[in-house]
Amino acid sequence: MMANFDWHNDRSGVTLLDSAPESLGIDLKAVRLYRLARVRSEMQKRNIGALILSDPVNIRYATGTRNMQVFTARNAASRYLLLTEHDSILYEFTGCFHLADNFETITEVRAAMTASFVAAGQGITQQEQNWALDMLNTIEGLVGKGAIVGIERMNAGAAISLSKLGVNLVDAQEAVEMARCIKSDEELKCVIASLRATEVAVGKLRDAIQPGITENELWSVLHQSVISQNADYCETRLLSSGQRTNPWFQETASKVIGDNELIALDTDVVGCHGYYSDFSRTFHSGPDQPTDSQRTLYQIAYQQVQNNISIIKPGMEFREYSEKAWDIPEQYLANRYYLSAHGVGMTGEYPYLYHRADFSEAGYDGVILPGMTLCVESYIGKQNGPDGVKLEEQLLVTENGTELLSKFPFEESLLQ
Secondary structure (H helix, E strand, O other): OOOOOOOOOOOOOOHHOOOOOOHHHOOHHHHHHHHHHHHHHHHOOOOOEEEEEHHHHHHHHHHHOOOOOOHHHOOOOEEEEEEOOEEEEEEOOOOHHHHHHOOOOOOOEEEEOOHHHHHHHHHHHHHHHHHHHHHHHHHHHHHHHOOEEEEOOOOOOHHHHHOOOOOOEEOHHHHHHHHHHHOOOOHHHHHHHHHHHHHHHHHHHHHHHHOOOOOHHHHHHHHHHHHOOOOOOEEOEEEEEHHHHHHOOOOOOEEOOOOOEEEEOOOOEEHHHHOEEOEEEEOOOOOOOOHHHHHHHHHHHHHHHHHHHOOOOOOOEEHHHHHHOOOOHHHHHOOOOOOEEEEEEEEEEEEHHHHHHHHHHHOOOOOOOOOOOEEEEEEEOOOOOOOEEEEEEEEEEOOEEEEEOOOOOOOOOHOO
């Protein structure tokens, strides 16, 4: 049952979020304060005196506040956060101040000065300079002169204007990504709530599969279900069928699903509490049983996922993981998924774990740590082959090994 409160007299965003059905049993205040402390700790490690965040996912991570995440992601500097050791100033979009009411992570809300060409037109240069001067004065008032300032995803002119004022700028990505990669026990409850909701949606999608339905119609089943369960959006539209399953990364289209085809999907759901629910499954449309070749692809993908989950241990270096990971057979190597595994939280995040074949070119050093949540990936399909299989599981790294978080079943008809 939902917690009781007066919907008419208490309209603050935090009250509605904390009292929603999927929030029962979760101390969201503790989640927000933990995440904010994580960011500040990573700032301190790098001697960053002030952090300017504009990525709406990172703002939500640091504060718990949300506002038109897709819109603000593509309209830079329409909403941003200034974070110091003691202050958290949210520069909010016009008319939206009320969305931050009662958030313990926000010390002040100010009007955003949108430094973009769309908002300022030919006066953009002056607007960027005004923005930079206002930000500099605010930062110096909070932490003094000469502070290192971390910044992300502002339009180039705004960053250039800050630099011209003598601000010592660094990239904010490392501090924020390292903060996000370790989950608290309470935070994991949010991750699991998002996964359970998405699994309900994938179950409805699976039940709706039949020859004659289009990929778009099928994909919409997942959307309707996750949105009704307070998800935000699907970050991609990765569902394809038949020959469109090979190669991977073909977006959902108006193609009609035919008889006895494979249907592959990657959820990529930004679900309740803003947490990413990221697992992949491949289904069969019927009415007949899968072919031997379809089963072979599925079983090889399943083997890759299970093998790579089994080798993950806390304290394992990224290079060691790549060296021990499952060897992709030569006939599937060209079409391999671009990662072997990756971090996941409010989106896909640090770390990226690469296949052995790619480590020398793309891999980097690091350690798998307890509290990380990872997705283990597989795509199996021959180059120019008739179809392919996408599978993926989401898991937690514990002190002793791993714990599987995604629970949606695999297809017995394809595993036999």
